[in-house]
Amino acid sequence: MSFIPLLPGSLSGPPAERSDAARNRERLLGAARELIAECGPDALTMDRLAERAGVGKGTVFRRFGSRAGLMMTLLSDSEAAFQARFMFGPPPLGPGAPGLERLIAFGAERIAYVMEHGDLARAAESSAHSRYEVPAVMLWQRHIEHLLREAGMDADPLLMAMSLAATLDPDRLLHAVRVQGLAPERLTDSWRELVTRVVRGR
Amino acid sequence: MSFIPLLPGSLSGPPAERSDAARNRERLLGAARELIAECGPDALTMDRLAERAGVGKGTVFRRFGSRAGLMMTLLSDSEAAFQARFMFGPPPLGPGAPGLERLIAFGAERIAYVMEHGDLARAAESSAHSRYEVPAVMLWQRHIEHLLREAGMDADPLLMAMSLAATLDPDRLLHAVRVQGLAPERLTDSWRELVTRVVRGR
DNA sequence: GGACTAAACGGACCGCAGTCCGATTATTAT
């Protein structure tokens, strides 16, 4: 988790990080994972986190900016893995399969992802102003748009991608499964049906 | 806004409302509309509202339950008017037109509605746990589902309605228009395209 | 009118996310 900088002056890039700052970040991430494992993401408050990690509250916010930022950091590993799979992995999720098949696979994988990391994802998006500025969310949407074009979608792929992305919103998916009691497979089936109809068109 | 109860005992229904309670509710609604007219819905805090209306903070919450509840109350008039139009009004929005045409009209009207009352609607849905328990939202979704069935949708109309409703989420629509700078007409066009493809199917 | 009761009242209080600024400490140059 630490590395020796090749260049002392560190040309290009943030001007390095002080050792205590790095130590505190690790402490905070560890404490956050502990608390989430114990009581779930919703019970993680910034005060409790600071106390558990043995640092001041200001430190938490300087490190992660906000609660949502912390959650995004916690998600970033699995998030990056997921991104790698649909961008560079084997088909049908990755490149090599027709657009429609990749779309179907994408939805299925995303639903599975939300079932696993949903609470975290929801917490990461619950930033007051911008639920749609989250980089990962924007990337997904552009990916869907790309696949739509590849599948021959002619009419406003950007907005179609927006609509399809709305369907995969973690909040909605979790509500459907946890509150409405729908089976995840049913969501997957419905997604397949939806994108098929949208792509095949009138 | 007030009426004389026909039966003193008030069979069936809440056990009447005390006069001071009614007076305070009117005061609060008036003050809320003032504040919103002055600074917009986001600047309306429950403390300010209580102060402006000349009542205690506890009174505000007993009256409306929560900030979201207050916003829903403020919306209820225009909300009811909208509902009446798509349930009993003239076609193509109301009954009498084919399902697909009604769906298209519904989306267009909803987009227009959000452009007008969007901030309020967003505030009304921003209750932590349940953005989807709002009665109006549930009604819309069931209405979409009904229209889908009427238009001959065979595959899981409930989930298809859920996906389509997600497209019409106020938060998303406002973000598309205000942040992304998309023209509302483009949203309407895309909606028409979307529902047409979904209904006409594979 | 006067007593009784249930409801409404109000504002102190809580936990939360996020901000601010004086004190502290790691780092670099001398």
Add this chain to the structure above:
DNA sequence: ATAATAATCGGACTGCGGTCCGTTTAGTCC
């Protein structure tokens, strides 16, 4: 080693939504 400097630290503070409970008051029954 020492001083200078810039980043980090910590916790008091703010504003918010929401809760609680002792006090007040409207409606009712005699």
